[in-house]
Amino acid sequence: MILERIAVEVLGLKKYYKQVKAVDGVTFQVKRGEIFGMVGPNGSGKTTTIECIEGMRRQDEGQIRVLGLDPQMDFYELRERCGIQLQSANLPRRMRVGEALDLFASFYRQPRDWRPLLQGLQLADKERVYFSQLSGGQQQRLFVALALINNPEVVFLDELTTGLDPRARHQIWDLVREMREQGTTIFLTTHYMDEAERLCDRVAIIDQGQVIAMDSPTHLVGDLGMATRISFQVSNHSIPGKNGAQGESPVVFDPRQVGVLDGVQKVEQEGDLVTVFGNGEQLLSRVITTLETSGVRFQNLRTTQPNLEDVFLCLTGQTIAS
């Protein structure tokens, strides 16, 4: 059955606020068991889209099915089977972590045991701590725990690592991957391109309420046809040998040696700094092998891959931050 493999289906979704089109005809499907990310700048319509899918907002036009259910008509049934982490939500200041989990567990037909969940989120020692005393990262992890307390089939995570330090972000990423291992479908939104790239099986790039690209991050970047950049410094000076003896004279770098390699598009040299533009999986090893065999001394080699940021820039002519 094809239907069973689709977790979320959105067709022609539109949502207006007064005269502003927040979401302007969005269509996509999320397969069961995948991590699907909606990426775009702030104000692009991500949160409105996810909240319409969750049933938190009512769409003006279009159809939405989550696990075959209508988010408005089957509001409560959907909540039994989904986990929701909202971008802006809160708990009472003086509610303890353990109390929050205990309370939210009581809202569901079949809650899971929340103690192991707390353990997995490194919050086990915080059980008796008030919500207001948790750090931002800990609060966010608690909200993730609340979203998982009913063993959901689909989890919605809206901007879940915004404002977190790198360590906390990595912990949350590990957790999301773990959820997927256990067969949960994950729908997330983020304005961090690196997060989408590292975490998602598929991403939809959204801008001004419209999906402008949708594929796996590798394909999106690959389709861009942008070159990988390899840069390094060559040293053409002689290096003094031991005891003041005359050093070995260096081999002078000749750009043409690298330029003729398979996959290389162009080579630029500016003083000591050489940049090689090209494509293909073996690009890096070819360049290094050539340098080694010719005896050229090089250092500070680094490669820069095109990424989703470049995809966004190429599609919109803007960086995501602007």
Added chain:
Amino acid sequence: MRGLWKLFTMQFKLYLREPLAFFFTLVYPTMLLLLFGFIYGNQPAPEFWGRNFGTVDASVPAYAGIIIGTVALMGIPIDTATSRETGILRRYRATPLRPAAYMIASVAVYLAIALAGMAILVIVGKVIFGLRIAGSWPSILAAFLVSAGAFFSLGYLIASLVPTARVAQVIGMVIFFPMMFLSGAGMPLQLLPETLQKVSEFLPLTYVVQLIQGLWFGDAWNTLWMPTIVLAGILLAGTALATHFFRWE
């Protein structure tokens, strides 16, 4: 109604963890009673009360008005508006918890708090000042419930109409504090000049004090039809309006 009991006990604990709310509902009325009880004693003063009751006997039912007023006009609007403003209600909406279950738990908690405040007051009055009651307990309890219901509905209505918790706090205080002194709840109406006594007729809390104090002194319901009708009317209209205007976000 899954989650109802857990939510009730949780909200009850949260209320008690707010020092200000705890003080005003459970400590402040008893403090007043102790203060004025020790100053005036509880000797019957028919020349003042019109019958054989003392200051404490008259103050305990009057302070019921303070308790109901603080819970309804300070506690409910501030808590509810805060929960909405900060996104706590939104977080509940993302679960299968039914709105009706939330409302029942919420109302039940405030009622339990108000009854607890009243119980402490009665016990202290009884033990320390030999509090006298001429009316029947079921009648007094019924009057207390009607009064609380009427004022709670006003509290939820304020919560629904204000944009933020700050505004809720200001409005609650502006309505409650003058009313506390002009309704007979905080001090006997007999001590006020006549013009201010006229003003009291327009304050809903006056009818709470009239009804509960009247039943406390042993008056029959049919002599108290006026406050009963006023409070029942507020209860019905307030509930209808609060239900209509209530917002989750």
